[in-house]
Amino acid sequence: MKNLVLLGGGYGNMRIMSHILPNALPKDYSLTLVDRMPYHSLKPEFYELAAGTKSDKDIRMNFPDSPRINTVYGEITEIDLDDQIVSVGNTKIDYDELVIGLGCEDKYHNVPGAEEHTFSIQTLSKSRETFHHISELPNGAKVGIVGAGLSGIELASELRESRSDLDIYLYDRGERILPRFPEKLSRYIEKWFKKNDVTVVPNSNINRVEDGRIFNNDIPEDVDLVVWTAGIQPVDIVRNLPVDISKSGRVILNQYHQIPTYKNVYVVGDCAELPHAPSAQLAEAQGDQIADVMKLQWQGKPLPEKMSEIKIQGFLGSLGEKQGFAYIMDRTVTGRLASILKSGVLWLYKYHNG
Ligand SMILES: Cc1cc2nc3c(=O)[nH]c(=O)nc-3n(C[C@H](O)[C@H](O)[C@H](O)COP(=O)(O)OP(=O)(O)OC[C@H]3O[C@@H](n4cnc5c(N)ncnc54)[C@H](O)[C@@H]3O)c2cc1C
Structure with missing residues (x-):
């Protein structure tokens, strides 16, 4: 049995799981998800928790309910790329393929x-x-x-x-x-x-x-x-990996989102050096491509010569409960409409992720 290990149940890895479960993950693979939290956290809503306008329960969701997922909850302390072992305290997890999606911390x-x-x-x-x-x-x-x-x-x-x-x-x-x-x-x-x-x-x-x-x-x-x-930067365990790291502390990847010297290791989301500013939207778009690459490899098919460019739609922000602002496809949207759009995006996210 081979083991695919996903580090961090954030936006990038949630998207990957949505593509490969239940059927695309080969029968001879197990999947292990590791996170310090026993649920998926809606990071773009953390400001509401801090301000006291949303409760804790509103900004987290259960991880996918699949018999194919083994979960390990704890603090990841080491990633050994040569021996293919992840340490969660004293627990050691072997992997054959790894996706690192551990997000960011303050800079x-x-x-x-x-x-x-x-x-x-x-x-x-x-x-x-x-x-x-x-x-x-x-x-x-x-x-x-x-x-x-x-x-x-x-x-x-x-x-x-x-x-x-x-x-x-x-x-x-x-x-x-x-x-x-x-x-x-x-x-x-x-x-x-x-x-x-x-x-x-x-x-x-x-x-x-x-x-x-x-x-x-x-x-x-x-x-x-x-x-x-x-300011933000990738978590220190990623910044200190013995691989090529950009000036902003992100891992430099090949076009298939793999570490060039460890092609069985992908990096998704805020930890990856990409041509756009980090965002949940970008982590998800990259997650789509990583899932595509994995599926092709599992099926023994060739990878595309050139991966398509990741496109980002823009961003949405709120100003309290009823007002907002957005910059979408080079257009500025302000007021109630932007606020409704933002709520709609959040609603869709929760709906699609169960
Ligand atoms: C206040 C705020 C507002 C934002 N608003 C927006 C927005 O409107 N739109 C947008 O697109 N993006 C927004 N973002 C950015 C967005 O949240 C991130 O870009 C996105 O969450 C990155 O996804 P990820 O998969 O890289 O990691 P994350 O979603 O950050 O997930 C990382 C996961 O790794 C786990 N983890 C980290 N370190 C360890 C460890 N050592 N051991 C075990 N587990 C660990 C964490 O618990 C977490 O579950 C916002 C961010 C913040 C803080």
């Missing part, structure tokens, strides 16, 4: 104190902890959110709707929010923040964090709680 850009004194929404456990600490803040407390990318924007707006009493500051490195996208989009988001009393601080450079203090361009400000949404 602190060497800012002193950032890791120690800020909260995170990168894992479910950390989002729960962030929620707990935000919930305990007294009336009028000041919350700083560092980084006005998609997750910082969504967290700031959601928190505003959850806690009207808090003083919320969103520190943005750019001149305007989402500077790589049309000005119309930035203006819409900034107007929402102004109307809803969230202070956006442009041209920020948070270069130090201490307990109860944040330094913006070296100028200290008192703050009760800080959430870091200013």
Whole structure:
């Protein structure tokens, strides 16, 4: 019996399982899924958990219910590519084929104190902890959110709707929010923040964090709680693999999404170096291609000479419960429609994944 092992039950590996189960996985293969969590976490919704607008149960789903899946729940501590063994603490798992889909963690850009004194929404456990600490803040407390990318924007707006009493500051490195996208989009988001009393601080450079203090361009400000949404990088176990790693810490792959020196190992999602910014949408599109490659190999068929280019539709973001923004196929969509689109995408995801 051969063993296909999937590391991480995130967006990429969920998509792969949806293609190969129940029938495409050959009869002489077993499938082992390893995750620290006993369920699939809806990472794009973590900001809602942290803000207190969604419950824990709303942002997780069961893994596929298939007799062909063996699950191992625990912390992956080592991936030995030469001996083909994954360690989950003292448990050793042999593999014949492996897919690494372990996602991302915060990147602190060497800012002193950032890791120690800020909260995170990168894992479910950390989002729960962030929620707990935000919930305990007294009336009028000041919350700083560092980084006005998609997750910082969504967290700031959601928190505003959850806690009207808090003083919320969103520190943005750019001149305007989402500077790589049309000005119309930035203006819409900034107007929402102004109307809803969230202070956006442009041209920020948070270069130090201490307990109860944040330094913006070296100028200290008192703050009760800080959430870091200013950058991501693949988890360290992947960044430290003895293979070619890009400047952003991602694994460099061949066109079939395999590690060139270990072709029985695929990397999916946020850990893979790809020509688009990491996203759940990208992890799923890549998961589609990995499943296709695996199926061809299992059937003894040749792989295509050239894999098709992965296309990304754009992105969707929410501003609280009823408003949103989107940039889809080079078009900007704002307001209620964008919010409905985002809810629809989430609903479809939950529907298709059971
Ligand atoms: C707040 C926020 C909002 C976002 N919004 C969007 C959005 O609107 N649209 C979009 O497309 N993307 C969005 N993203 C990005 C998206 O969530 C990720 O790109 C996507 O989840 C990556 O999928 P993945 O398969 O690489 O890994 P993940 O979905 O992150 O899954 C990784 C899995 O690995 C497990 N794991 C990690 N390390 C270990 C270990 N050592 N041992 C055991 N298990 C481990 C984790 O528990 C997890 O289940 C958002 C992200 C955040 C944080």
